[in-house]
Amino acid sequence: MDSAVMWYAGQATGIVSLVLFTLVMALGIGVRERTRIPGMPRLATVALHRSLSLLAVVFMTVHIVTAVADSYVNISPLAALVPFSSSYRPLWVGLGTVAVDLMLAVVATSLLRARLGRRAWRAVHWLAYASWPVAVLHGVKLGNGTGHLMSGWMLWLTAGCVGSVLAAILYRVTAARRRSTPDSVLTAAEAPTADWHAAPGRHRAVSGAPIGEGGRR
Amino acid sequence: MADPPTASRPPRATVDWTACRGHGACADLLPERITLDEWGYPIIDPDPVPDRARRRARKAVSECPALALRLRP
């Protein structure tokens, strides 16, 4: 195949993968915080998170295949899985490989989560927070393909992705500090403005305080 | 008094309450047996899951973000 086509395909699938994984990260935090996508059933947040992650894996696979098949740069198939073993730009390609390895662990354990159990699955799932920024670094450095850093609209797009994930993380961190305990729910319920006659079916807690949330932290 | 064999006992939905965080995906997938209370937590009908809903019930178990929903014989 024409090397230029390979190269463009690699760039394109790379940036699409980044955008998709960014959405997956944001949706993942949305699932954690029980965020509901407006107009959609509750199931949609987690279902979309899962579907998009599998779609992202597909795009990322094509990205890797084009990179390996491209005759212009020497990246062996092994280098796709073993970090820093490529002849071409070992460090930056290697970072991509690191991101892929981590992401594969996350995806594989998620497909088997019912069998693994909650604790093991959660422990591995945290690696997503490591995989994503490594992928961003890989993309920023190699996204131009001419040895310079990514530039132009791709750089803006990447900046947008980084901003989105940072915003989602900030949302999660501040939500964690609002986490409910019996004491906090009681305090909210005892507040003078508390309305305990809130109609059933409205999923609100007393006077705007966060809904008391069970489950292990 | 022996219990009937597991294979012949119809499954019922049940919740690990210490894991459940009120995501509510289960109620979307298995409305025949699960509705949500005013705080977003599942109210589980203890009757067996009907045959036509078995597959959705298994999906609800695997889709639960907290892995809190279970099917027991």
Add this chain to the structure above:
Amino acid sequence: MRTTVLPTDVRSLVSGTSPRLLPLEPLDFSAHRALYGSTPRIDGARVIEMADRAGLTGQGGAGFPVHRKMAAVREAAERTGRRAVVVANGSEGEPASAKDKALLWHSPHLVLDGVELAATAVGASRAFVAVEAHSGLRWRLRTASEQRAGSRVPVTIVEVPPRFLSGQETALVSLLNGGPAKPRFQARPVFEDGVDGAPTLLHNVETLAHLALIARHGPAWYRSGATTTLFTVHRGDAAPAVVEASPGLSLERLAGPGVADAQAVLVGGYHGSWLPVASASGSPRATPADGRVGPATPVTAEGLGVPLGAGMIAVLPQDRCGIVETAAILRFLALESAGQCGPCLNGLPRIAAAFGALARPAPRADLVRVRESLSRWAGLVTGRGACRHPDGSARLALSALTTFAAEADAHAHGRCRAPGRPPMLPTGTAEQGA
């Protein structure tokens, strides 16, 4: 943090020479042997048979037949090839109950005898005794344990945080497994999968003391009605007393002459029920059918119409307010929730807050809605959690709404029969006192 005072008021209503659970003075090993004799050596299967023939049930509140628990653990141990573990639960997280602490302080050897018998019954390789932290009981049990040279099963004394739920079965097992003392979801029950994954026999310490007496005097003696059980009695403002008495005695005999003039009695502890007392003046004898009790009512589940739980009885005098008492208890129960399960975490504080608002007498137009909300929440928390804490709390709230309906109505008109008086029942808060 709650401070625990070991009960100093220990009484017995048992006549003369009957075997007693609770000597009036603490006994060391030689005094114990002198009074009770030594424990007979009985082999495992016979211990279970003995418990079965005696009809021994659990004394921690649930009342489950002891022989069935033992048989289940023994069978699980044989099936899995794991050695069983015995846990004696003396943690007594209920602040209004003191019988286990009194028993452990006065008669630790009777409990330890029971532990040995239980260990034999299930072939256990080790045992634990759970006691409340900072109560002095760890020292007491350790000393007692060291006095017993011939014990075949190593006994470890474990201190438990002074929380209401610490003694819940799965919470206690979780603590012994190195985790927090909070109820856990068990895929398999504790009798199969407990401490370190081994089949675990968990009994209240009083149950084990009963077992030790049965081993000495036989199942027939136990069934004959000569046996006793322990109660914690709160009589109005007086300090609580731990009383040993034969079940079936009258309420007045157990709780004193004040019962006849009392408003209500709380039976079964903070997860129990308030029962109205029929007024003594010329009314027909009270029966459980009309939900009222009287001085002559026998202190049994059948006589009272509600379970006895762990044997706590509190008498509410006329000059106290049941709504105020219940509000304080419900607030305590809400704060004692483990906070793990959504319905409990959301429901109990709301129930407590609504009751707390009711407890402040002030004219209000929404009493009907408050009752409806309380009923709705009570329904939502029952049966939806890893333990029965919300169920018991809801039961208490609903029984108070029924028994003190008139008082609630008075509050909604700005009146209270005990205005400004802090509650008398212990909840470990700073407002405790006269």
